[in-house]
Amino acid sequence: MAKAKKMVFFCQNCGYESAKWMGQCPGCREWNTFVEEPVAAKPESRGRAGTAGSSNAKPVALSEISVQRDERVSTEIGELDRVLGGGIVPGSLTLVGGDPGIGKSTLLLQVCRKLSEKGIPVLYISGEESLRQIKLRAVRIGEFTDKMRLLCETSLETIRTVIEREKPEVVVIDSIQTMYSEEVGSAPGSVSQVRESTNVLMQIAKGLGVSVFIVGHVTKDGNVAGPRVLEHMVDTVLYFEGDRHASYRILRGVKNRFGSTNEIGVFEMQAQGLTEVKNPSEFMLDGKPEGASGSVVACSMEGTRPILVEVQALVCHSNFGIPRRTAAGTDFNRVNLLMAVLEKRARINLSASDAYVNIAGGIKMNEPAIDLAIALAVVSSHKDLVIDDGMVVFGEVGLSGEVRAVSMAEQRTLEAKKLGFTSVMLPRVCMKSVEEIKGIRLIPVDNILEAIQQIRSNRSAG
Numbered sequence: 318m319a320k321a322k323k324m325v326f327f328c329q330n331c332g333y334e335s336a337k338w339m340g341q342c343p344g345c346r347e348w349n350t351f352v353e354e355p356v357a358a359k360p361e362s363r364g365r366a367g368t369a370g371s372s373n374a375k376p377v378a379l380s381e382i383s384v385q386r387d388e389r390v391s392t393e394i395g396e397l398d399r400v401l402g403g404g405i406v407p408g409s410l411t412l413v414g415g416d417p418g419i420g421k422s423t424l425l426l427q428v429c430r431k432l433s434e435k436g437i438p439v440l441y442i443s444g445e446e447s448l449r450q451i452k453l454r455a456v457r458i459g460e461f462t463d464k465m466r467l468l469c470e471t472s473l474e475t476i477r478t479v480i481e482r483e484k485p486e487v488v489v490i491d492s493i494q495t496m497y498s499e500e501v502g503s504a505p506g507s508v509s510q511v512r513e514s515t516n517v518l519m520q521i522a523k524g525l526g527v528s529v530f531i532v533g534h535v536t537k538d539g540n541v542a543g544p545r546v547l548e549h550m551v552d553t554v555l556y557f558e559g560d561r562h563a564s565y566r567i568l569r570g571v572k573n574r575f576g577s578t579n580e581i582g583v584f585e586m587q588a589q590g591l592t593e594v595k596n597p598s599e600f601m602l603d604g605k606p607e608g609a610s611g612s613v614v615a616c617s618m619e620g621t622r623p624i625l626v627e628v629q630a631l632v633c634h635s636n637f638g639i640p641r642r643t644a645a646g647t648d649f650n651r652v653n654l655l656m657a658v659l660e661k662r663a664r665i666n667l668s669a670s671d672a673y674v675n676i677a678g679g680i681k682m683n684e685p686a687i688d689l690a691i692a693l694a695v696v697s698s699h700k701d702l703v704i705d706d707g708m709v710v711f712g713e714v715g716l717s718g719e720v721r722a723v724s725m726a727e728q729r730t731l732e733a734k735k736l737g738f739t740s741v742m743l744p745r746v747c748m749k750s751v752e753e754i755k756g757i758r759l760i761p762v763d764n765i766l767e768a769i770q771q772i773r774s775n776r777s778a779g
């Protein structure tokens with residue numbers, strides 16, 4: 318036992334390191350995420366060539382550094398460019414995370430195809446699938462030029478040699494959980510291995526100016542380290558979300574050193590791979606029932622783009638002492654809070670009712686601007702009051718029942734107009750930022766009570 322390797326504990330979710338096992342991770346507050354792993358060896362030669370302990374390291378004046386403009390390379394996929402902040406930055410490291418089977422490999426293969434068509438040498442390295450499997454997928458997507466090269470490899474030392482020899486401009490690593498570095502003793506997919514692999518890839522990206530895309534599977538449990546571990550090491554983090562049973566997929570920018578975050582790209586999975594959805598609002602409202610109670614159209618800003626979604630609520634009498642409440646696609650606690658506001662400020666008795674709130678289409682929306690729509694959907698279902706189908710609602714609801722200002726009211730209103738809606742209910746304080754728009758009736762409200770009165774009078778007027 319004298320030669321036993323020194324072991325430490327890592328949180329699989331966020332990479333928190335600890336000498337002892339802990340039930341709850343102090344870093345990310347998740348439970349039961351600690352695993353024991355051998356300590357990674359730290360060879361002297363680590364770090365970028367020549368920098369380890371070298372005495373000739375010299376700082377450079379910031380003003381002396383020149384940058385060329387327009388360095389970004391467009392992927393020719395508009396929705397992806399938007400999330401990346403305008404294209405791929407040379408030498409950047411991008412993590413593409415998401416559940417298995419959501420479409421990460423498909424998207425990156427499509428990116429490779431577009432780039433290689435432009436004459437950019439691309440190397441797709443897979444540790445998950447065989448050359449034949451990749452070919453089968455590629456056949457569905459289309460023709461590839463010979464600028465697109467494939468490699469099935471999991472050893473990072475070999476990968477580094479190949480990249481240095483082949484000099485591709487863009488490299489895809491599918492996936493980080495299958496890669497291993499010989500310098501680390503633990504198995505592929507372990508926290509220290511994922512970290513070290515990313516470190517090596519970062520050196521390759523920065524050292525050779527190669528743009529690297531890393532695929533990372535997100536798994537709640539199991540023995541694969543979540544990509545959360547490497548979020549802080551990479552330049553850009555994109556997450557793929559969406560219901561696996563529905564055809565559309567949302568690519569969300571969570572971190573971006575070269576652009577704004579919170580942008581989303583919307584795709585649809587089809588038989589020939591992912592296609593872009595240029596007008597997500599239309600897509601999200603597809604199939605909205607007409608004249609049904611408990612259904613309200615809300616407008617949420619996703620990055621710089623307004624998206625209309627249908628908020629649905631079903632409120633019915635509870636057969637048990639404790640009413641059931643669920644929220645799909647939005648924050649459960651927020652829904653509970655809004656129901657409490659309705660109870661207290663609008664005197665609507667919901668204590669004996671079950672309530673189910675859903676954002677139709679499976680998209681996740683957590684912007685407070687959808688508060689008013691959630692509250693009105695609950696009221697609409699509870700009172701069986703149909704809300705005008707031509708109306709879009711947005712506004713944040715505060716604890717006193719006041720309807721508070723939200724940003725970019727004008728863009729939201731214009732989006733409603735674009736999709737053929739005829740009226741918009743908005744916070745009164747936003748009125749000054751919205752210009753008169755032809756064909757749209759603005760309904761300003763101060764508080765939740767006024768909003769409920771408005772939908773009532775709308776009903777009797779219509």
Ligand code: TYD
Nearest residue numbers: 417418419420421422423457587588589590
């Ligand atoms: P994939 O890209 O392999 O997912 P990931 O790399 O994130 O694990 O996506 C696989 C799913 O996409 C699979 O269920 C099949 C489906 N698919 C299509 O519907 N159309 C296509 O053209 C392709 C290539 C895949």
Ligand code: MG
Nearest residue numbers: 421422445491
């Ligand atoms: Mg894959």
